[in-house]
Amino acid sequence: MSLQSPHTSIRFALAQLDFLVGDIPGNTALMMAQAVHARDELKADAIIFPELSLTGYPPEDLLLRPSLERRVQAAVEQLKTIQGITLVFGLPEQRENGLHNAAWVIRDGQCLARYAKHQLPNHEVFDELRYFVAGTGATVFELHGMRIGLTICEDIWHSGPARAAKEAGAELLININASPFHVGKAAERLGVVGERACELDLPILYCNVVGGQDELVFDGGSFALQASGEVAMQAPLFSAGLHVVDVDVATRHISSSTQARLPDRHESIYQALVLALRDYVTKSGFKGVLLGLSGGIDSALTLAIACDALGASRVRAVMMPYHYTADISRNDAAEQATRLGVHYSSLPIVAMVEAFTNTLSETFAGLGADKTEENLQARSRGVLLMAISNKLGYLVLPTGNKSEMSVGYATLYGDMAGGFAVLKDVPKVEVFELCRWRNAQARAAGEADIVPQRVIDRPPSAELAPDQKDEDSLPPYPALDEILRRYIECDESAHDIIAAGFDAEQVNHVLRLVDISEHKRRQSAVGPRISRRGFGKDRRYPIVNGWKIGD
Amino acid sequence: MSLQSPHTSIRFALAQLDFLVGDIPGNTALMMAQAVHARDELKADAIIFPELSLTGYPPEDLLLRPSLERRVQAAVEQLKTIQGITLVFGLPEQRENGLHNAAWVIRDGQCLARYAKHQLPNHEVFDELRYFVAGTGATVFELHGMRIGLTICEDIWHSGPARAAKEAGAELLININASPFHVGKAAERLGVVGERACELDLPILYCNVVGGQDELVFDGGSFALQASGEVAMQAPLFSAGLHVVDVDVATRHISSSTQARLPDRHESIYQALVLALRDYVTKSGFKGVLLGLSGGIDSALTLAIACDALGASRVRAVMMPYHYTADISRNDAAEQATRLGVHYSSLPIVAMVEAFTNTLSETFAGLGADKTEENLQARSRGVLLMAISNKLGYLVLPTGNKSEMSVGYATLYGDMAGGFAVLKDVPKVEVFELCRWRNAQARAAGEADIVPQRVIDRPPSAELAPDQKDEDSLPPYPALDEILRRYIECDESAHDIIAAGFDAEQVNHVLRLVDISEHKRRQSAVGPRISRRGFGKDRRYPIVNGWKIGD
Incomplete structure (x- = not known):
């Protein structure tokens, strides 16, 4: 059996799963069942779960509840009962200096490694600095003769954390994520992570959450990149599943039969x-x-x-x-x-x-x-x-x-x-x-x-x-939508938009309507965010607002 | 006239004003009019405006608009036209490393000092790390022979920034604020700032915003403390006005005729x-x-x-x-x-x-x-x-x-x-x-x-x-309100509340109702926050939520 024999390759299962925010026992049970499946059916050496897999993402103010730590510890104890497969997963971890957005590696009841996210996003839809303290230092652990580095989501969008892992000896990087969708996001991720792989000559396994949570849609689309940045595995978007990759211990070459097509815009x-x-x-x-x-x-x-x-x-x-x-x-x-x-x-x-x-x-x-x-x-x-x-x-x-x-x-x-x-x-x-x-x-x-x-x-x-x-009282929709996109998603001013060729009277009328409608949006139902800036956590405007459109 | 003669005391006007968020030109005009009034009618040497007085507080995502810097600069140029009085005010200031929550001191067209807030609150109702980069280092400026340190709001709730000002030679501290009300907050402020004054042997002028902004109520209640922590001036709560204090340059003793009563709870x-x-x-x-x-x-x-x-x-x-x-x-x-x-x-x-x-x-x-x-x-x-x-x-x-x-x-x-x-x-x-x-x-x-x-x-x-x-379907209101206060404001669990003597069935029923009503609250109108935790920016719960009440 693979556990005893020397490994020439390591099999990872990337668990692109749909969790229920707050349901730590339910999420733990899902993870345990998937770990057993990965071990027994897929013959995987390790299973990788996404960021904050125990709590789901984003747990928001549930992270402030006093019993969080106890519930997380109980879940970890349960995960430790799984034998014969390495688990990499995400959890909120209370340490002396505060709560961390962490990743743990456990096998056969032992914690092999712990990592705390360095880069805590607090922009757009994210509020991680409301809850978490940033980690420092790299985490590299050894699995079957290969040294593996850990990073979490936003970390990979910056050069520091992956570089630190490389400098600490990582031959392969695992990046666990809860990265929400917007149009074109899957390609953006491949671009950014591909650049990171290239620049560090480091193969990267990228495992993302899938599923809807209030206004956020997590599209999954997990992938594995060769050290060259080339795509070695691409999981499908918008569906849950385990996706297997084999990493050659000597060459670090990744092979996989999963090659999903990325859907187009519509x-x-x-x-x-x-x-x-x-x-x-x-x-x-x-x-x-x-x-x-x-x-x-x-x-x-x-x-x-x-x-x-x-x-x-x-x-x-x-x-x-x-x-x-x-x-x-x-x-x-x-x-x-x-x-x-x-x-x-x-x-x-x-x-x-x-x-x-x-x-x-x-x-x-x-x-x-x-x-x-x-x-x-x-x-x-x-x-x-x-x-x-x-x-x-x-x-x-x-x-x-x-x-x-x-x-x-x-x-x-x-x-x-x-x-x-x-x-x-x-x-x-x-x-x-x-x-x-x-x-x-x-x-x-x-x-x-x-x-x-x-x-x-x-x-x-x-x-x-x-x-x-x-269209009696508004510009034709193609013009209206472009004016709105520039104002809402790109923060352009009335001046900018008029300078781009739109009718001044129409632009001023439309922007004024946007500004005076904030009270309506504040009482609107949540709805799925698909753009770079929706009307949710990522656009926080005062209702009482004396800002004049113009420049 | 006081500007030419040597000063034995300095007269400050604390401008406890009500600004309109986003209306930089309007707020600037208000500040200029008040500065002239303070100079001509109150014979003040300096006027102190609250935190982010130029934009109002909180400006939220208006801080992301590209023309912010230009608008702020134009406002500062206008303020610089005021002659014969020193102005201390708050503004968002773009520096090379990002946007700062800043305080400037200007007089006769010259900028005498600049300070950037160290402690950026990102908890409860605050999101300052979404917008601002923290400042470092103390700012002390000289006015009529006295060395004056600057800090901003949350800074004074920590020991570092005021201590740094003291170590840089401050004989008096000005703390400008946008500190929202909750029940008992005025006394809390006096306690915390009094402790700071005592511990550093530093008189402190505390100037706060007054007015409502969406869910937040700023109660004003500006005050001045002797170096002993004793209250030398107490401005009224909930009303706008200028409040004068005289600081003796030699003894640093503060005198004032403004001694407002703090209202009781109701x-x-x-x-x-x-x-x-x-x-x-x-x-x-x-x-x-x-x-x-x-x-x-x-x-x-x-x-x-x-x-x-x-x-x-x-x-x-x-x-x-x-x-x-x-x-x-x-x-x-x-x-x-x-x-x-x-x-x-x-x-x-x-x-x-x-x-x-x-x-x-x-x-x-x-x-x-x-x-x-x-x-x-x-x-x-x-x-x-x-x-x-x-x-x-x-x-x-x-x-x-x-x-x-x-x-x-x-x-x-x-x-x-x-x-x-x-x-x-x-x-x-x-x-x-x-x-x-x-x-x-x-x-x-x-x-x-x-x-x-x-x-x-x-x-x-x-x-x-x-x-x-x-009360047919709910506990009597006194019990209900106490259960709710413990759960919502204090994050107590069902277990905690039952242990405190409340009926288990009622507690579980009430907490369950709270949890399943999140979708209603999310579509509710805004309303004024008067407690430590209202249903607004300070309680961010997921609608889809699998957290089980209990422990």
């Missing part, structure tokens, strides 16, 4: 949204999901994603027509629901809107119609959906997109009502692209369009007033 | 809520506020605070009765509104609830009544209030308290609808106390009770079902 976004929704619903224990299907493209895409995430049997769609709902909208909604096989019903909102309007008639006497009446429609729909949610235990999905969230074209407690906003970080232009991409997939599989073509072709309208079109 | 909470609401409404530009007045104690207290903050003419109250609304509730609501002189109307919700119920009858066929029907009442009220808000430009105030927020006894998009939740961090028992305190104030002034006594005496009920009482 596929990666779509899969990220599916995974995020599935995990949110499943981990929270909802029976299913429920949404208002308007005949428009946002709800059509949300419905498609929900069906792909959960199966049609766990999805309900409700059309809630009013006077301004076009027949074409009713027909398209019904057609899509029928095609996908979801439970579908139609609940007109006329009676509620009338009841509200009558009740308010005296209060509003002498005042003209404005957005109030539109919001009454949206809010009557929100209340209906929430009532069905309360009665049946289905989670309501708001269907608004990032463009609307940005400029505040959404009604608080109306179309914003719900628990998980699938398209919250997806700009409108991307919504169209994703529908086309999903339809192309269906067609390639010989199936009918998932989103009726007419829904894609019609000009977007909120249908809250007669003959209303979104 | 008064300080009440005033904090009034200031927070006033600033939120005023700085956001709302015409006034609007709330649902139920005849219960939470809305009664919210109404009292709103009137004290804005005046009755800017406050509207709406009673929205249903079948379960007792006559006594209608009468008490009307009586309080009449007493306070606010606009009052009654809008029954029967028609809306019936319209919703009828519309949903087929969907709900065969299913019994549950919380759904209660939520329909709450949500019909929420929609009515939001419609009035939309039409009239009044901000809706949700009236829920911290106890309800904790256990999720509140309806999303129903009674939680609104923009600023005044009682969000006030436990139910404290709600009663505050009503009694406010009534006692009124009686002492020879006025009628602000909150009708019967509202205080009746057992609390949501009146969403026949004969409903809050």
Whole structure:
């Protein structure tokens, strides 16, 4: 057996798993089962788990709970009962100078090595300096004749920690991660880690978490790089699994049969949204999901994603027509629901809107119609959906997109009502692209369009007033989305954006709308982050805010 | 004139001001006007502004905007035009190694000294390591023959920075602050800073911000301490103003005629809520506020605070009765509104609830009544209030308290609808106390009770079902609030709380309710933080969460 004989190669299993944040006993049980599987079925010498695998990532203020240390210690004791395979895993470790984001190596009940993360990210979505003290010094341990260095996630984005491991004698580097997705992130990682491998002449095993956690999507995509930076193994994105690599002890050459294709932009976004929704619903224990299907493209895409995430049997769609709902909208909604096989019903909102309007008639006497009446429609729909949610235990999905969230074209407690906003970080232009991409997939599989073509072709309208079109009061979506991207993701000013060729009046109007809508976003449902800057932990703006757009 | 003659004493004005976050030009103008006033009217030699006075505190991600540096520089140039008085102020300062939370001293167009904060808080409500790099080294400057050291806020809570200033020759220390309120904070500050003064034999001038900013309330309460730690000047809490101290150059003795009384617990909470609401409404530009007045104690207290903050003419109250609304509730609501002189109307919700119920009858066929029907009442009220808000430009105030927020006894998009939740961090028992305190104030002034006594005496009920009482499904409020305080503010476990003598079943029930209500709190309005841990920036819990209560 490999444990006794001299090793010419070492087999590692990279455990790209989906953990439940806070559930230390459950995560420990998952790790133990996978370790036994890796040992017995995959004949692995070692199994590598991601960053903070014991707690899931990010545990946030659960890290402040006094029993954390006791729970982690109990979990480690359990892991130590596993025999015949080396475990590399992540855990919060209390030391004399504070809590560390640590990696441990254990085998046959012994702790072979411990490492504490040096580079604690405290930017974008990360708050690690709220909880952790930075580690110092390299950690290198020996396994079957090979000296192996350890680093954690952000460490590899800097040159110091890997270099320290190399200087301490590492012949191979293991980097464990909880690295969230954004568009293009997988390629970025390969670039950065490849550079590190090259510069240090060090093969690197990169193991990442997979799964959704509130607004964050962890895409997995674990990989192994030769010392040349060449990709030796690429695990798939967005799915859990163990991925095996063999490292030749003498040459340090890595071989693996796992060579997954990296999905393109649209596929990666779509899969990220599916995974995020599935995990949110499943981990929270909802029976299913429920949404208002308007005949428009946002709800059509949300419905498609929900069906792909959960199966049609766990999805309900409700059309809630009013006077301004076009027949074409009713027909398209019904057609899509029928095609996908979801439970579908139609609940007109006329009676509620009338009841509200009558009740308010005296209060509003002498005042003209404005957005109030539109919001009454949206809010009557929100209340209906929430009532069905309360009665049946289905989670309501708001269907608004990032463009609307940005400029505040959404009604608080109306179309914003719900628990998980699938398209919250997806700009409108991307919504169209994703529908086309999903339809192309269906067609390639010989199936009918998932989103009726007419829904894609019609000009977007909120249908809250007669003959209303979104672009009546906003720039065309391609221009709007580019203005928003520059302002929100790139921190460009009105001045910069106008200088790039956009209409000054439109830019000032759009940026002003973004600024005054912060209070709405603050009360919005969480939704999966797919961009470099979403409306979540990575954009922390004051509501009361006297900053003037301009320069 | 004092500038030419040799100084035997130096006069400082501590500028306890209310800034608008992000409004650098506006804050600069305020500082310049106050500097001129201090020089000309108060005959001050120096004026001391609080931490980050130029930007307001906390500027959050506005600090990431590229034009920040340019705007700050322009503001500094303006401040340099002020002649004949020394200005000490706070600003974000870009240096080669990053952005610093800095203090500058300028006089007659010259920068006399610069200091960068050493201790950057990144715990509780603070995120300073997201933005700033820590400074090193002491800063001491000379003014009229006295050597003065500079530190910033959190610095004084540690021994290092003040000691470094002392060792660099400081005879007096200026500490500029943006220190938020919680109950008892003013006394805590005096304790900590007093200890620092004593230990270093150093008189200290402590200048704090005043005002509300989203969830944070800055209480001001600036002070000056003799080298013995004795209080030489105490500015009032919760109000803006300049406060003068004279420091004898030879003896370093501080004299001042400002000796404000520190308010007690109830008064300080009440005033904090009034200031927070006033600033939120005023700085956001709302015409006034609007709330649902139920005849219960939470809305009664919210109404009292709103009137004290804005005046009755800017406050509207709406009673929205249903079948379960007792006559006594209608009468008490009307009586309080009449007493306070606010606009009052009654809008029954029967028609809306019936319209919703009828519309949903087929969907709900065969299913019994549950919380759904209660939520329909709450949500019909929420929609009515939001419609009035939309039409009239009044901000809706949700009236829920911290106890309800904790256990999720509140309806999303129903009674939680609104923009600023005044009682969000006030436990139910404290709600009663505050009503009694406010009534006692009124009686002492020879006025009628602000909150009708019967509202205080009746057992609390949501009146969403026949004969409903809050305590039917929860422990009595004194026990509930203590369980919640231990769990939320002190991180005690179920085990700890039970060991302290509380009923095990109740504790487990309550803690479970807290944990499963995170999704509601995440969509709640912001509200003023008055405790050591509110439901805002200082409690960051995952929504999807597998942590089990227990140990």
